[in-house]
Amino acid sequence: MSNSQVSDLLRQAGLRLTAPRERILQSLLEAGAPLTQEQIAERLGASAPNKTTIYRTLMSLAGKGLVHRAYLGERTWHFEPAHHCSQHQCHPHFTCTRCRKTRCMTQVKAPLLALPKGYRLERQSIRIEGVCSACTARK
C-alpha cells in the first residue's frame, strides 16, 4: 500500500499525520500476520519509534478501528490491520503447535453464532490451534 494511501487512512480516521503512525500502520499493512510491538520495532529497525510510542500508536489506531488486537493466547498482544475484517468478525487465526507460526485464515468463512435471547454480538473471533500444511508435509 502506497504511502499516500496510508496517510489517507490516518486522515480519514481523524488522526494527525506523524512519522511513527505512518510507519507503524504501514508495517502492519505489509505484514501478512499479526505483529507484536517488538516485531514492529524490529521491522522498523534502528530508527523505530520508542516502545511507548508504538504501544500508544497501536492503541489509538485500534480506537479508530484501523487496527485490531488479535488474541493469540500468548502473553503478548498482537495487532493487525482491520481492513479485511467485516463489522462483526475478522478471519480466524491459525497457530501451528509445531512451528508456532500464526497465519490469518482469510479464506476460511465462519458463520456468526446465534446467541441466546437478550445477547447482542458485537465481535466474534476464532482461534485455531493445529498443525499447518508445512509441518504436516515435513512429517
Next chain:
Amino acid sequence: MSNSQVSDLLRQAGLRLTAPRERILQSLLEAGAPLTQEQIAERLGASAPNKTTIYRTLMSLAGKGLVHRAYLGERTWHFEPAHHCSQHQCHPHFTCTRCRKTRCMTQVKAPLLALPKGYRLERQSIRIEGVCSACTARK
C-alpha cells in the same frame, strides 16, 4: 462436585493428591466462569497456596487435560475445568463490553471450521464480545 470426586479426577490423571491441587481444582469446578490465578487465590482466602504453586498447579492440570486456558484477550490468563469440553473445542466465551463479565456459552453450539488441505485442526476456540442480557435489560 464432592471432594472424593475431585480426588478421583486427580488420581485418574496420574497426579499426586495434594491439598493445593484439590482446592484449586475444586474452586474451578465450583466457579461457573474462567478464573485467574488471583481470583482463585481470593476464593481460597487467607490459607490459599502460594501464587507460584497456583500457577504450577494450573499448568500441571492443564498438561493432563483437566483444565483449559481460556484466552479472553486481557493480559491475564484464565483457567476453567475441561469437563464440559469436547476433544476439539470447548464452548464459546462471551464477554460483555459493558459489565466486563465473561460467561461460558455452553448452550451455543459451534461447528468446527473446515481448514484448507494439509491443515489439521487440534483445537478451536471462539470468543465473542457484545452486550449481555442483563446489560441489555438495564438499557
Next chain:
DNA sequence: GGTATAATTGCAACTTAGTTGCGTTTGTCT
C-alpha cells in the same frame, strides 16, 4: 510563512503477571 495550542513523542521509572532457583516438605510405593 509565522505563531499559538493541543496532540504526540521519548525517556525513565514503575506496575503487573508470570517464572526460576533452591531448600524444605509431603505423597506414594514398598
Next chain:
DNA sequence: AGACAAACGCAACTAAGTTGCAATTATACC
C-alpha cells in the same frame, strides 16, 4: 516406617505493558 521423587513456598527475577512529565511537532488560524 523409610526412601525417594514430586510438589511446595519463598524470594528474587523477567517480560510486557503503563504512567508522568518535559520536549517536540502537526494543525488551525491569521
